[in-house]
Structures are given as C-alpha cells and as structure tokens.
Amino acid sequence: MTSSSILQSGGISMSFGAYKVLDDISLNIAKGEIVGILGPNGAGKTTYMNLLTGALRPTGGQVFLMGEDVTRLDTAERCHRGLARTHQVPKPFLHMTVFENVLVAVHHGRAVQPANPVMEAWMVLKETGLAHAANRTAETLGLLDRKRLELSRALATDPKVLLLDEIGGGLTEAEGDALVALVKSIHARGVTIIWIEHIMRLLMETCTRLVCMAEGRVLADGTPEQVVEAPEVQTAYFGAAA
Amino acid sequence: MTSQLINAILLGGYYAVLATGLAFMYSVMNVINLAHGALIVLSAYGLWLLGGNLGLPLPVAMAIMVVVMFAVGMFLQRVVLSRASGGGELLPILATFGISIILDNLMFQVFGADSLSLAPLVGDLSWASFELPGFIFVGKTSVYILLAAIVVIAGLEWLLRRTALGHRIQAVSQDRATAALLGIDTQRTAAIATGIALATGVIAATAMGLRSAWGPYGGSAQLLFAFEAVVIGGLGSLWRVLAGAMVLAFAQSLAAMIHPQGFLIGGHLAFLAAVFIRLRGGSFDLKSLLGLTRKGATA
Numbered sequence: 302m303t304s305s306s307i308l309q310s311g312g313i314s315m316s317f318g319a320y321k322v323l324d325d326i327s328l329n330i331a332k333g334e335i336v337g338i339l340g341p342n343g344a345g346k347t348t349y350m351n352l353l354t355g356a357l358r359p360t361g362g363q364v365f366l367m368g369e370d371v372t373r374l375d376t377a378e379r380c381h382r383g384l385a386r387t388h389q390v391p392k393p394f395l396h397m398t399v400f401e402n403v404l405v406a407v408h409h410g411r412a413v414q415p416a417n418p419v420m421e422a423w424m425v426l427k428e429t430g431l432a433h434a435a436n437r438t439a440e441t442l443g444l445l446d447r448k449r450l451e452l453s454r455a456l457a458t459d460p461k462v463l464l465l466d467e468i469g470g471g472l473t474e475a476e477g478d479a480l481v482a483l484v485k486s487i488h489a490r491g492v493t494i495i496w497i498e499h500i501m502r503l504l505m506e507t508c509t510r511l512v513c514m515a516e517g518r519v520l521a522d523g524t525p526e527q528v529v530e531a532p533e534v535q536t537a538y539f540g541a542a543a
Numbered sequence: 544m545t546s547q548l549i550n551a552i553l554l555g556g557y558y559a560v561l562a563t564g565l566a567f568m569y570s571v572m573n574v575i576n577l578a579h580g581a582l583i584v585l586s587a588y589g590l591w592l593l594g595g596n597l598g599l600p601l602p603v604a605m606a607i608m609v610v611v612m613f614a615v616g617m618f619l620q621r622v623v624l625s626r627a628s629g630g631g632e633l634l635p636i637l638a639t640f641g642i643s644i645i646l647d648n649l650m651f652q653v654f655g656a657d658s659l660s661l662a663p664l665v666g667d668l669s670w671a672s673f674e675l676p677g678f679i680f681v682g683k684t685s686v687y688i689l690l691a692a693i694v695v696i697a698g699l700e701w702l703l704r705r706t707a708l709g710h711r712i713q714a715v716s717q718d719r720a721t722a723a724l725l726g727i728d729t730q731r732t733a734a735i736a737t738g739i740a741l742a743t744g745v746i747a748a749t750a751m752g753l754r755s756a757w758g759p760y761g762g763s764a765q766l767l768f769a770f771e772a773v774v775i776g777g778l779g780s781l782w783r784v785l786a787g788a789m790v791l792a793f794a795q796s797l798a799a800m801i802h803p804q805g806f807l808i809g810g811h812l813a814f815l816a817a818v819f820i821r822l823r824g825g826s827f828d829l830k831s832l833l834g835l836t837r838k839g840a841t842a
Contacts, residue, residue, distance in 0.1 A: 356720060380726035394717045397710065405710040410726035418707075458726055 306368065307332040307493050308353065308384070308462050313362035315348055315517075322348045324517045325362070330462070335484070335494045337504035337525070340514035341537065346497045347389065349514070350464050353495075354386050355379050366462070381412045383461030387454075387468055389497075391447035393439035399450055400426070400435040403457045410458025422457060429453040429483065445476055456487065463487065465496040469503045481507050505529075513537070546679050547796055553681065555792035556689025557754060559785045560747045561765055562772035563695055566784045568740040569773070569833065571703070571716040572733060573632075574624060577639040580766030581646035582741055586612055586748035587661065587757055588654055594664040601664045601749070608745045616741035617734040624737065625730060632829065643762060650759035661752030669753060688750040692788075695743055696781045702739075712736045771814040777821070777834025787817075 308330040315323040323345045330336055338346055351357040353364055355376040363372045366382050374382075394402050403422040407415060415421045426432040431449045434442065439450060448468055455463060465484070469477055477500065484507055488494050498504050504511060504525065511528035513521045521531040528534055561583070568576045576582075586608055593604035619642070627638040662669035665684070672680040703709035714722040715732045723729050751757055751765060768791065776787020791810050798809020821832050 354724060356724070376720070376723040377726050377728055380724060386724060388721075392718055392721045394714050394721070396717060397713055401710050401713075405707075405714050405722075405727070406725040408707045409711060409728075454725060 305331045305333075306365070308367075308495070309365040310349075310353065311363045311365065313349070313352055313359045313364065315345070315352060315357065316360045322517050323352070323359075326514075326517075326519060327362075328512060328519065328522070330493060330495060332493055333488075333491070334510055335488050335496065335508045337508035337511045338495065338497045338514060339499070339501065339504060339511065340520075343516075344514040345517040346514055347466060350386060350466055350495075350497060353464060354384060377409075380410050380458055383412070383459070384464070385410070385455035385458045385460035385462070386464035387448075387451040387466055389467040389470065391444075391451040393442070393447055393450050393454075395440040396438065398436050398438055399431060399442070399446075399453075402439055402450060403453050406454045406457035412459075425453050425457045428486075429456065430479075444471055448472070448480075452483070460492060462493045462495065465494065465498070467497055467499060469498050469500045477503055501529075545677065547800065549675075549679065549681055550685075551792045551796035552789065553685035553689050554796065555785075555789035556685070556692045557750055558768050558772045558788035558791055559692035560688060560695065560750045562769040562776075562784050562788055563692065563699065563781060564740045564743040564747060565766075565769045566773045566776075566778055566781055567699055567743065568737065570778045570781075571712050571736045572620075572624070572740070573716065574628070574635045574639065575829070576740070577636060577766065578643040578646060578762075579639075579744065579769060580762030580764070581643040581650075582612070582615075582762070583744045583747045583751060583765050584650060584757055584759065584762040585646055586741075586745045587659070587752045588650060590661055590664075590745070590748055590752060591659050594661065601661070604664075605745055605749055608748070609742045612741040612745050613738035616738035619741070620734040620737035621730065625733065643766075647760050647762060654759055656758060658756035658758050659752070660756045661749065665753065684753045688754070691746055691750065692785060695746055696785055699739070699743070700781055708735070768810070771810055774821070774832060775813055775817040779835060783834075790817075 306329050310326055310328050313323060313326045314321070326349060340346055348357065352359050355371070355374060359372065363370055365371065366379065366384055371379055371382065394405070400422060403425055404418060407418045407421045423432065426435055429449050429452055431446060431453055434446055439447070442450060452468065469480055472480065481503055484494060484496070496504065496508065508525055511523065511525045512519060513528050513531070513534045515537040520533045520537055521528045565576060565579045568574055568579070589608045589611060590601070590604045593599045593607055594601050623638050623642065624635055627635040668683055671683045673683060673686060674680055703713060711727055711732050712735070714725070714727060715729050719729050747765070772788040772791045773784055774787070775790050776783040776785070790813055794813035795806045795810040798805035798812070818832065821834055
C-alpha cells in the first residue's frame with residue numbers, strides 16, 4: 302500500500318449463505334480523491350459500503366483505514382477514526398429536531414470532543430444549507446432536506462473519508478447541480494469522498510476517478526473517460542440498461 | 544366527594560410513579576419489562592434491609608439503592624436483554640417474564656412469605672396528614688408520592704430532550720445501526736438507559752413500601768397497575784403516563800363509589816376501553832396499542 306492510501310480494501314469477499322455478493326474486491330483510495338462507484342443494481346455496491354463501515358463483517362479480506370487494519374473494529378470506532386457515510390434512503394432520527402440530529406453526531410462521532418459542540422453543529426448546518434430548518438422535527442422534512450440532513454450528520458462527525466450512497470437519486474436537475482457544488486466544496490477542504498451513484502452526469506462532473514462494479518467484481522477502474530469507454534463497462538452497464 | 548376526588552388524584556400519583564420506569568423502558572429500549580413489578584419489590588426489600596436492619600435513614604437507603612438498581616439494570620441489559628433483542632419483539636418480553644419468575648421465587652426463599660412495610664422507617668410521617676378546609680385530611684406521604692411522580696417525569700423528560708446523554712439514548716432507541724454510524728457506543732447507551740429505568744423503580748418501591756405492606760409475590764399487582772396506566776395514557780411523552788395513571792385512579796375510585804367491590808373492575812374497564820380505542824381500525828400491534836403510530840410519519 303502507498304503512504305498516501307487513506308482507505309483500502311484488500312481482497313474483500315462477502316457471501317450470504319451460498320450466494321456470493323462480493324468477490325475479491327481490492328481497491329486503494331488515496332487521500333484527496335473523489336471516487337465514483339457505478340454499476341447495475343445488484344452489483345454489490347451498497348454491500349461494499351456496509352463492509353467498509355463495519356455494518357457487515359466480510360467473509361474474507363481486510364479493510365484498512367489510514368494504513369491500519371480496521372476489519373475487526375465496530376462501526377462506532379471506525380467513525381471515531383474518520384469514516385462517515387450517508388444512506389440511499391435517509392435515516393434521520395425522526396422524532397428529534399434537525400439540530401439535535403446533527404448535535405448528537407458532533408457529540409459522539411469525533412475522536413476529540415470539540416470545545417463548543419453547539420457552534421460546530423451550527424457551522425455544519427450553515428454549510429449544507431439546512432440552518433433555516435434547524436428547529437424542525439426531522440419527520441417534517443421533505444426528501445431533499447432529508448438528504449441534506451443525512452449529509453449534515455455525516456459531516457458533523459468530522460470525517461476524513463466520506464461515503465455517499467446514491468445521494469443524488471430523486472432530485473431535480475437544479476437540486477443535483479447544487480449537490481455537486483456542495484460535494485465539491487466538502488472535497489475542497491480535504492475530505493476524501495467515495496460516491497456510489499446511478500446518475501452518470503453527477504459522477505462525470507464531480508469525480509477524479511471512476512470504478513465500475515458488476516456482479517460483485519471490479520470491471521474497470523480509472524479516469525472517468527477511461528472507465529466510460531471501456532468495452533466491459535459498455536456491455537455490462539450500458540448494454541444492460543439499453 | 545371532594546375527599547374522594549383528592550384521594551383519586553393522589554392514587555394517580557402513585558400509579559404514575561409505578562408506571563414511569565415501565566414506560567421509559569419501552570419508549571427508549573422497545574422492551575416491555577414484565578419484571579418491572581418484581582424489580583420494584585426487590586428494591587423494596589433492599590430499602591428494608593438498609594433502613595430496617597442497618598438502621599440507615601430512608602433517603603440514604605434510597606440513594607444507595609438507586610446506585611445498586613442502576614448497576615442491576617446495566618447488568619441485565621448486557622447479559623440478558625442485548626442477547627434477546629436480536630430475536631424479535633417477543634423474545635425480550637419472554638426473557639423479562641422469566642426474570643420476574645426467578646426473582647419472585649428467589650425473594651420468597653430469602654425473605655419468606657411475611658408482609659413487610661417501610662412505614663416504620665419514617666416514624667410519624669406515615670400517618671401524618673395535611674388538613675384542608677372542610678375537615679378534609681390527606682396523608683402527607685401520598686402528597687409526597689404525587690410530587691415525586693411529577694419530579695421523576697420532569698427529570699426524565701429533561702434528560703431525554705435537553706442533555707447529550709438523552710439525545711444519545713433517543714438516537715439508539717430510534718435506529719441502532721445509524722447511531723453506531725455516528726460514533727455512538729450503542730451497547731453502553733442501552734445499558735445506561737436500562738439502569739435509569741430500574742433506578743426510577745427505587746422511587747416506586749419507596750412509594751409502595753410507605754403506602755402498604757408487600758410480600759415476595761407483590762410484583763405482579765404493581766406491574767398490572769403500571770401496565771394499565773401506560774396503555775391508557777399511551778407513550779410519546781412521559782406526561783401521558785401521568786394522565787393515564789390519573790384516569791386509572793379515577794376509574795377505580797368512581798367504580799368503588801358505585802359498588803364497594805368495584806375498585807379493580809373500574810380500572811380494568813378503563814383499560815379495556817383504552818385498548819378498544821387504540822386498536823380500532825385493525826392495526827393489532829404493540830405500537831398502536833401504546834398510541835405510538837403517528838399519521839404522516841412515513842419514512
């Protein structure tokens with residue numbers, strides 16, 4: 302592994318019974334990258350993300366975070382070490398306010414407790430444009446704001462690596478553009494980002510590198526242009542979609 | 544009539560003290576703790592040992608028992624409930640039912656069948672009363688128990704809604720996996736929440752021991768009143784438990800006025816009425832029974 306590697310999976314495999322979802326996935330994410338992961342439904346993208354965060358334990362292989370083997374650490378400990386994720390379907394704590402949702406992440410998600418958690422929570426909400434809804438109960442939010450809250454909460458843990466799971470789904474074109482701008486600004490302040498997405502346009506506009514997965518394997522890995530033009534990707538992904 | 548009204552309110556205060564720990568346990572841990580009554584009786588024996596045998600003042604005995612029951616709660620969560628919670632909604636209920644049977648029989652073995660009371664520990668207070676205009680006398684302990692109910696509920700509500708620990712408990716109760724993703728130690732949080740629920744049982748044990756005598760199998764009666772109060776009031780806020788406890792006490796008192804033996808029946812009828820109202824529309828699950836389904840709260 303290179304010294305700049307921030308997140309690495311070494312030969313990760315995952316089976317549910319006899320069904321093999323992921324087969325020997327080795328990816329090395331360098332500090333400062335924005336990596337897009339695309340692939341047809343059932344390619345194992347979300348399972349891969351669950352293995353990275355520790356929600357699932359792999360049946361084979363290892364996960365390294367900043368050079369350390371975290372395969373046996375639980376989700377909360379990986380969070381303290383700087384790994385955060387958002388869900389495809391946002392999972393806010395519905396009966397708490399937007400502000401409390403973010404505050405709880407500031408309080409518990411960081412390796413070092415900030416001196417002023419309330420201030421930190423406000424800064425996150427300002428950055429994601431959700432400050433206006435701070436005192437609303439999360440269950441009153443619409444989809445776009447729930448996605449913003451999901452992102453806010455992940456940011457509140459002060460991550461070094463941020464995993465985004467289909468955060469662009471169900472948004473209008475303008476909302477998608479705003480999202481791209483937000484992700485770029487988060488990246489600009491030094492957060493490494495891995496973004497699973499179905500909407501090709503968003504990945505092409507944002508990512509420095511693309512990885513295409515299909516049937517639990519990596520089909521192609523390279524610059525966005527290389528990956529999109531790779532013949533395997535054309536048949537597996539676009540061929541299947543057409 | 545005024546006297547009966549006041550007594551019903553004070554009785555409601557007692558039921559609220561009994562029910563708060565049960566409601567807290569369900570609303571934050573999603574566990575209906577069928578050992579709630581037996582654990583209250585266990586706390587009462589602890590108070591009796593510390594106060595009666597060792598001669599400690601009741602407040603000191605209570606403080607010690609709060610710490611002890613908090614530890615028992617953490618132990619229970621880590622050793623029994625955390626394992627049972629992976630097995631669906633029914634398994635933790637059965638596990639707590641098992642604990643209640645073990646406790647009942649253990650207490651019978653250790654303390655025998657004698658009825659005990661904490662009244663001797665407080666001397667004059669157990670029969671002292673306030674005199675209201677019109678020759679109405681209300682027992683001081685009953686008034687203090689009502690005040691204790693209000694203080695405990697206000698304290699728990701404050702803890703849940705205003706403190707970092709409370710937000711952490713809410714997060715874990717609403718979505719464990721997501722809470723872990725935000726860096727929360729979910730096992731430890733669940734253990735603390737269970738500890739708090741059992742610690743409030745010490746207040747209930749004090750109230751029970753001062754109001755009446757209890758024996759080793761007294762837990763199930765306390766559990767029944769607590770459960771009825773929780774179902775009548777519903778969950779969502781612990782203040783609803785206070786309201787439910789008041790309705791239960793009023794129904795019992797009203798029925799006792801109609802017929803001398805109607806006391807318990809009146810409470811059960813109020814409970815049944817609440818069950819029918821909650822379950823109308825055909826959603827026969829625990830969340831509907833406890834009034835937790837909210838319209839428009841879709842994920």
